[in-house]
Amino acid sequence: MRRLFLAVGATLVVAAALLTWWHLAFAWLLVPLVVLFGVGLRDMLQREHSILRNFPLAGHLRFLFEAISPEIQQYFIERHTDGVPISRNHRALVYQRAKDLDPTHPFGTELDLYDKGYEGLRHSMYPVQALEQEPRVTIGAGRCTQPYEASMLNISAMSYGALSGRAIEALSHGARAGGFYLNTGEGSLTEHHLVGECDVVWQIGTGYFGCRDDQGRFDRDAFVERARRPEVKMIEIKLSQGAKPGHGGVLPAIKNTEEIARVRLVEPHRTVLSPPGHSAFQGPRGLLEFVASLRELSGGKPVGFKLCIGREDEFRALCEAMVETDLLPDFITVDGAEGGTGAAPLEFTDSVGMPMRPALQLVHRTLQEFDLRERLVLIASGKLLTAASLVRALALGADVCNSARAFMLSLGCIQALRCDKNTCPTGVATQDPELVKGLSVADKRLRVERFHRNTVRATLDLIAACGVSDPAQVTTDIFLDAESWADLGNPRPG
Template sequence: MWLLTLACAVAGYFVDQRLWWGLLLLAPLSLIGLRDLTQTSHAILRNYPIIGHFRFILEAVRPEIRQYLIEDDRDPVPFTREQRALVYRRAKNVSDKLPFGTIRDVNAVGYGWISHSMRPSKIASSDFRLSIGGRDCQKPYFASVLNISGTSFGAVSANAIMAFNKGAKLGGFAHNTGEGAISKYHRKYGGDLIWQIASGYFGCRTPEGQFDPEAFARTAALDQVKMIELKLSQGAKPGHGGVLPRAKITSEIARTRLIDRTRDCVSPAAHPAFSTPREMMSFIAALRRLSGGKPVGLKLAIGHRAEFLALVKAMLATGITPDYIVVDGGEGGTGAAPVELSNHVGLPLFEGLSFVHNALVGAGLRGHVRIGASGKVVSAFDFCRVHALGADFVMAARAFMFAAGCIQARACHTNHCPTGVTTQAWWRRRALVVRDKAPRVEHYHRNTLKALSEMLAAAGLNHPRDLKPWHLHVRAANGEVVRGDVAYPHVEPGAILNGTAREGLMKQWHRAQIDTFEPLDEAIVEQMLKG
């Protein structure tokens, strides 16, 4: 546009003065483009000056057009328009008040709600917190119930990392590094970090890709690192290692991760440092010792139930327990994963969360291990559901990405993200201005917890830990209302140990072994039980 404006001016001077009439259109557009390039509020306009306005014009005229701008009807949509709008309003401190009642069909299958009380409570502060750290932890962490889930440098841009971490610093909550190691961008603003260690051991690996205890101890000693997370799997691609396409690997990312940038970075599907449940518990103990006694936890998506129960048996046998376990649902998100794994592998969050809670309660370990929930948790009602089913805290990634400007263009793996959130191209990531987006990250956190406090108060409760399954209700396929404790029944403390848990759970318990992840054959278990 600037070139056209200059050409029009020159042509009017040297060729025909009537050509100067074109400046009435070109000059204002050039000024609009200049403003778009220099403003900091809209990433789309910084990357696409002038033409980016067409997106907002179309939305203003016909709001439903947004669906066709950022959704692909060929694949399931990760986040609904309602969910994104909720995040945007809270991130921008815009009122979420809605006239004329609910926008949902209360008679629709799957519609859910929580019961309220005739004696609402008064909650003085919505800054809900809890201590994470079990019996062997020397440096427990006083965490918020909402934190940023794994966002690796490489998967997301340096600007996004800084916006997340500065927002976490402003709001007093934690930022999970993701498996891509701790970069200088994670450390720039001093926000609390949860250092995720995955099977690639990025940031603490030998040249051969093995775990390096000395490198781990040096980084884990940083005061900014508050907890360690050992990632076994993630809901978006369980049974598959993390993937960072070669197109997104810069020399800086290669140095941070200690990898070769000439090929795709694919983490091993399984950890090389251990091969049995008993060895995993020893590895957890080693990480806790090397970190100086900081909380060490697990992140995993639930698959074969007997395999998780093998971990529980190993905890009992060794006396070693993780300080927390984050359950990632099969609906969890990622920037790069095979579509079949994303759609059809891994237990959904509610089922996985309820199972892990029951397993720990039934084995008498629930008091030693905190549980986190991850996987499409966005609204205050989402919080109520996961807390009622056993979660102590929530880890969210995509919601914070929306707060930082993501429009769900679904180009994360291409390095062509239009808003600068998931690209390593400097001319694209410059669209994300940290000083503008970091407060939005903090606003989303604060406003979501405020909404949660309002729901808890309406139910007559004071803290998310007070939520129980029977607070939940859902409309079943036959039109009847099913209570949460019917849909997701909880076991009694110690029920697995004394053999009074449900038959299906006991059968899986007997299949679990602590010196191998391979469960016993069901036929053998049947014979054992009959005998």
């Protein structure tokens, strides 16, 4: 290929040079040929890309097609039930709910209901009337002087930094209008979260952003200053997140702007590392004492922690410590390994942590075993974006659900999969001011509120079809899957 390129390229350039010498009008031919020949020569001499050394010029096509392959995949190849991590049908459902459009589906299901992985719900012969109003879930009753009444669906942790300021502002306004909470993510509490005057859950990660000293250790005074703000309704300690459990975070220097540095209490324009584990406490007792101290420092607000389950024995040890010390969190957020992230190493995303459903079941049953279940609230997250997925989480023990990516979709996210590149085309997950400009807070705040309202309504309708009206009464009896009808046996025995 190299020889062919040299021979053809040199011949064409010489021919074009002779034509130009004969008549200057042929210069238009000579110039691009010389440029292309120069690029090809450079390809052959560079050492970084073997493909370009072996296939000068032609090798660039590979890079071009690779760059546009996600778009080709999504626009031309993807079927309605395809698309990862969130299928086209599910993305469309969120868009419809966010726009208050008719979310009906024509002609029948596109799923193969005889597929082994099929999961449905059992309806009742005696459906009941769905509740008009969603019942609120009280968090921190008995332990807190400022308990919180939560909606069944809320915005899961996403930091300012991972999301743009405008995206957070639209979420804040939407949450205020719909009466649900917005979790700040570990990137600290910012003006963008507060602008809509919604209920805020302040998340504290291992970097203690917004409540740290100059060594990166937990700082009580800085914590009190923010935790006592009236908008902050609850505090969540982040132990781990499903998409990257046990992995610390990196705030690259380029993203560490003056504004981000100010709210996170770090030096600007420097790379900031958050360690994988907490330095403010150690072990189960340490965690529970930290929870109790934050409750007191916050002025009696509910305090809980978020984790992705890894080792069952560690969770049991934590329950034992709760029983021994009688120090309990007000809530536990169980995040599934299928959860989303702005950026994470692929091995962590694909291979670490328990998915939400088994994790939720494990936590629910272990708490029951230790007689703790009724004393705290369980929050679940991990691909909860349809009403059916919410009902399944409630049946497995969740009292409250959080969603991150569904709310991103309601903001206009198109699953371009560029959250880690700062090039999100919809302005949702980028800090590039030119891209952020495209996101209209005035429009997207309405979509956030509508997505929440329509999803809660659909969830209450689905529960009612299963014969109960109160979400707290939903149990795993309503699950219908291939295994459950395998038990029905042979219809014509003998």
